[in-house]
Amino acid sequence: MIVLFQMFVEGVAAGSLYALAAVGFALIYATTRTFHFAHGATMMLAAYAFYQAVTVWQWPAVFAVALAVAVAVAFGVGVERLVYQPMRRTDASFLTIFAASFGLLIVATNVVVLLFGNSFYSVDSTLSRGFLVGPLYLSWVNLLSVAVALVSITALQWFMRRTRTGVILRAMMDDAALVGVFGLGDRRYGMIAFAIGSALVAPAAILTSLNAGLQPSMGALLTLLAIAGAIVGGIGNLWGAALGGLLLGIAENVGVWQLSSTWKPAITFGVLLIFLMFKPDGLLGAATRRS
């Protein structure tokens, strides 16, 4: 029983990071209608930048974190500006843009393999240690994951409700063409969505590096988790995506109770499949999708 509870705790921590990645994916998708398959590449690049800064260049942690966030935002915004926007201008189809995004993920992964090789790296940090609360072991990374997710999602909520840019982004989620009829949602807003969405994978990049280490395949895996979380939550609904990501983290950790942890992806896609078959609108999709 304690073991199960321990796994639940691990699940909440992992799920917090998936939640952020899923929210980022959902924000990008809902505002720009881009199926940003390269979302995980953003996370992978940020993670390797963080690793390089901390262990190779021996930068102080704050600067390494800043670099990771900067790399994430630069990659996301760069891809939007240099790849997606030119494609949208030529009326490229949804599928064409998806294919380009898929290609980007593969190229980015190969670049990382070229630079860092295929092997596993880990970042040593006191944060991966922890302490016992009764019979439960809590690591600092896990606590930090939950805290960062809570703060980021609260901040995003506030931004989307209280600022002009946030309200316009929400209007774009409803009806981007109508925003255009008001001469408001120009391409800057797409780039803002990509900047925010990409920054939201930086916590996953950094904390996963500390917790589980780095591998080039981490990008593709996170893409799938983010997409699955967004679908489970109800595609297009930001807070649903957060819930979906959290749920997947819990499911895959609790689910491997009696199994080897190599089953995690299978559990994620099991959950996704169940939702696609029985509740395709996701957890919060139907409640907000109208007209």
Next chain:
Amino acid sequence: MLSVHDFHAGYPSVPVVSGAELRVERGEIVSLFGHNGAGKSTLMKGVFGVLGDCRGEVRFNDAAVAGASTRSLMRRGMVLVPQERGVFPSLTVAENLRMGFWASGESARAEYDRRLARTLGYLPILDERKDDRAGELSGGQQQMVSIGRALLAGPKLLLLDEPSTGLAPNLVDDIMALVTRLREEEGLSVLLVEQNVGQALAVSDRVYLMKGGRIIHEATPDQLTWSRSLWDLF
């Protein structure tokens, strides 16, 4: 206020409007009638800069604005209330209204408060529902949101595309009454597209008939009411 000369508009490789001639004087309510697919919405959207390639001459407030962006037209005081009604369903009524204000390029709080107070004076129902999501409102109320949002943009010329589609007859009268009040009290000029020809005629100063992408006739409401031969043109 608005004059359109030899205007052509359409969609990529679908020409719709050809050689349109039309004007709206300051403080005038002008109606544009035509069957489904005549090109009324296309003409409005073309003038408003929403469609890509349009040709011809458009003057607004004594400035040549053909090819100008929607953004700059809104800043000059031309505002379209699109046919599709088009509220942002998950935004609150208040947020929908604010979108109109932002579109006008204004940002002063005092100006926003002033426009909001005036708008809510015309559309008191929006005050009651300002914190509700626009998607939860009835069709008629959504139309009020759409018009209210246009008013928050501080218009001088309103392009109203079928504001009463799908509304109960008494609501249609309300909308026509509102259009007249806006002209009297705000000095607005209005270009109105309506299927409810009778009610629109009652508030219009002049009327254009449109068919097959062309403006085929200009008339006064009286001429239209009494002349069978004009209707036969349709």
